[in-house]
Amino acid sequence: MRLGLLALLPALLASASAWAAPRETVSLDGQWEVRIAPDDQAVKAHPKEAQWFPAQVPGSVQQDLIAAGRVPDPFKGINEAPIQWAGLTSWQFRRVIDVTPAMLARGHVDLVFDGLDTFATVTVNGTKLLTADNAHRRWRVDAKAALRPGRNELIVTIASPIRTLQPMVLAAPNPLPGEYDSAFGDEPKGKQTSPYIRKPKYQYSWDWAPRLVTIGLWRPVRLEAWDEARIDGFRIDQEAIGDAEARLVARWRIIADGPANVTVRARVTGPEGKQIEVSRPASLVAGENWISAPITVAKPQRWWPVGYGAQPLYAVDAFLDASGETSDHLAQRIGLRTAELIRKDGSFGFRINGVPIFAKGANLVPFDSFPARVPAAQMRQILTSARDANMNMIRVWGGGYYPDDAFYSLADEMGLMIWQDFMFGGAVTPPDAAFRDNVRIEAGEQVERLQPHPALVGWSGGNEVLSGWEHWSDRKDFKQRVGADEQERIGAGMAVLFDSVLRDAVLTGAPGTPYWPGSPSADYDGPTDTDKDGDRHFWDVWSGSKPVERYLDSCPRFMSEYGFQAMPDLSTIRGFAGKGPLAIDSPVLKAHQKFLAGEGNSRLQLYLDQRLRKPRDFADLIYLTQVNQAQAIEMAARHHRACRPVTLGSLYWQLNDAWPAISWSSIDYNGQWKLLQYAARRFFAPQAIVAEHKDGATRIALVSDATAPIAAEWRVRAFDMAGKPLGAKGAKVTLAPLGAQEAASIADADLFAGVDPRASFAVAELLVDGRVVSRAVVERAEPKDMAYPAPGLTTRWEGKRVTITAGALARAVMLDFGDLAAQPSDDGFDLLPGESVTIDVVSDAPAAALRKALVLRTLGPQ
Secondary structure: OHHHHHHHHHHHHHHHHHHHOOOEEEEOOEEEEEEEOOOOOHHHHOHHHHOOEEEEEOOOHHHHHHHOOOOOOOOOOOOOHHHHHHHOOOEEEEEEEEEOHHHHOOOEEEEEEOOEEOEEEEEEOOEEEEEEOEOOOOEEEEOHHHOOOEEEEEEEEEEOHHHHHHHHHHHOOOOOOOOOOOOOOOOOOOOOOHHHOEOOHHHEEEOOEEEOOOOEEOOOEEEEEEOOEEEEEEEEEEEEEOOOEEEEEEEEEEEEOOOEEEEEEEEEEOOOOOEEEEEEEEEEOOEEEEEEEEEEEEOOOEOOOOOOOOOOOEEEEEEEEEOOEEEEEEEEEEOEOOEEEEOOOOOOEEEEOOEEEOEEEEEEOOOOOOHHHOOHHHHHHHHHHHHHOOOOEEEEOOOOOOOOHHHHHHHHHHOOEEEEEOOOOOOOOOOOHHHHHHHHHHHHHHHHHHOOOOOEEEEEOOEOHHHHHHHOHHHHHHHHHHHHHHHHHHHHHHHHHHHHHHHHHHHHHOOOOOEEOOEOOOOOOOOOOOOOOOOEEOOOEOOOOEOHHHHHOOOOOOEEEOEOOEOOOHHHHHHHHOOOOOOOOOHHHHHOOOHHHHOOHHHHHHHHHHHOOOOOOHHHHHHHHHHHHHHHHHHHHHHHHHOOOOOOEEEEEOOOOOOOOOEOOOEOOOOOEOHHHHHHHHHOOOEEEEEEEEOOEEEEEEEEOOOOOEEEEEEEEEEEOOOOEEEEEEEEEEEOOOEEEEEEEEEHHHHOOOOOHHHEEEEEEEEEOOEEEEEEEEOOOOHHHOOOOOOOOEEEEEOOEEEEEOOOOEEEEEEEOOOOOOEEOOOOEEEOOOOEEEEEEEOOOOHHHHHHHOEEEOOOOO
16 A cells, blocks of 8 residues: 555656646747748739748738738728739748647647637648637637647648638529628629628728738737646626625636646735635536635725726736646736616616716727737727717727727726627628527627626627618618518528527626617617617718708717718828829829718718818818818717707717728827817817707707716807807806706897898807806808808917917817828817917927918818
8 A cells, every 4th residue: 555655656746746837828929921822823823922921920911911012001092902812812821839848748738819810720730720710719729739849830721711702602692781892803792701701891891991801810829838727717797786895706617627626716906905815615527617706895996987986996816726836827807887778768878886877989990900910009099089088988899800908908997988899790690500609609708808897888789780681772672582481581590699699698708788789779679770769870961961950850869870071181191192182082082982982072072062161272171071070070969968868878980090091080090180089079078068050049958977966157149250249148057967958049039139140150158167168159051151250360389389369250270280290289179259279289290390380270261
């Protein structure tokens, strides 16, 4: 017996040592090589690219081709076409991995790919290990058996997604309706491959994005070595929260090779540094193990949306211990809060910590056509700009990709609520069970990854899939062509996907987080995309060419999409268009305008003709499109806020750009604010005045997001164009908390004294503690018909600070620095006669150059 124990001792010691070894991670990011796959037909046409050349991971072959000078930059000029062949080609990516004997002595050596785009085959030393088919999933495979000490060859072959799916699509008598047809002839009209693939849909082109069908390892790659068990997942569920305590449950998912006794621990560190630790023993079995332990946090600090409180975050560390040593560890940050979807009698909105929050914000599109090259600084700039414009919610739109962890961490810190779509852009989804099972895994992974973030307050099934199936003409034609049985099969498949698969992913993976099956949606309670129930996408204005005043016709429950286009600043345009002469119909501008397949600039002109004066030159044209956009969205957003409590949210389309373009964005691709972004800071202010002129009277409404009453004063003053007072109304008022209230309806006769509408205006203002916190200009004619005076603007510079003074009414003052990129602290503002404003200008250009370049533009005469 004694000899038997001695004989077993080395094995027991080895086992204890193995358990004591923590998970080891080796990054495989960085320099790789890429070539056209040897069996691809493109080898003959592109023999140079059939040889290995440098590649960067994370990345895409398109980025590698651009970096190597093999194709022109598609963001410049009219260079979108020359790169299209890359997305129609299969590629191989190669890297040599050096593996030590010590690593191979571990129980497992896993290859982990956070993102493969999309149809990928992975081999190590010629052994096939993995086949992938979803760019939104993480892929893990045990590579130990294929690895050897020293140098190993890792090859990832990625097939063209279009070529892979096209035979099936072309053979189908009725392919599924998709999103945007290709402008390059690689796919016949109406025969799109994109509905059948789990890949960012905007890369197939959108009405604001180019066609860049990327191929590559687009997220990090690594080796992970571990032994008998590892933490495969961890989360903190919030069961209840009150002022005295928060009751939480820590949940570990452990993958184990076989039976073992371990200890799991969780340590929670509060914002003030106080720590709470819990542990419990557990007996593992082979495969997946779920272990839970309760945690109580005394006097919890709640996370609040920006404007409603602070954003305290708790650090959580999860441990797996065996033989007295830690073998695995994960870390995350959480916030303690409740999030509810308000759904009663058709209403739609968000309640955070019991407080109904009016959602103010915009829709976020992907930061770049090449997501692997988006730095955290770019995400921070966009989110900071949103917060600084008084936004409290960002909708992550469903035709892109799930952003990186850093994006959500920034939102947590800033208090920006995130409405998260699952990645469905509008195409009808395949009805087969295999597709749904693929999505089920994707959804489970993404919900688990994002569950810790308090900023994420709701999941939506996707963008316009259900409303498109119900309302769009091409869907109606499709349903008629395929017949009742096939229509039922496809419709039932979508219902299972959006009402069951995705809903279950949220219910099980992020309990307490709301889910609804799509945007717009009434959650299967009735028709989609109506003012009466659920959220709304309103496109009568812009897409439907209706006048902007249509925004005032109704009060939707929650306006989650509405938008109006404008050109970016001239400095951004010059960056992609060069130095030559430009006009609204220049080929390069049409190439960077994706609405109506490049003809969208005619819609800009339509609305300019309707509302504003003739442009004096191209720079003035840019200015006027930005004024039109800002005024249109301001009209809608103020109206939505005045509709509270019927309306509980206003998210305009869109916040940012994926490339330098003419689009609906309020921040262009270079990070430059358009006039709309400045206007948003005003119309989303915590307290705001709404002044709407209609049918011979001016309606005044007052809005407050504060949770307590506020003593205030409102006033409306009318003037002729010479600045002579005509009439005034006003009153002291107590602003109701979390609401909107009607203040007055003032007849024109009582305000304007019979003066010609074209020669008079009014200014509505809201004052708190004697300070103007919100202002709106009232006009009774279209701006193009107004008899604006010459504004008589003067400037005084001190370094990069300029003070502007108006001699007469100056409408929509823009600081235009021409080719110089510059960010004024305010822009697009109105100045009354005699008023001054001091503006700080952020720019890499010297102060003298800024002073020389500045042109002040207004709607009035020069």
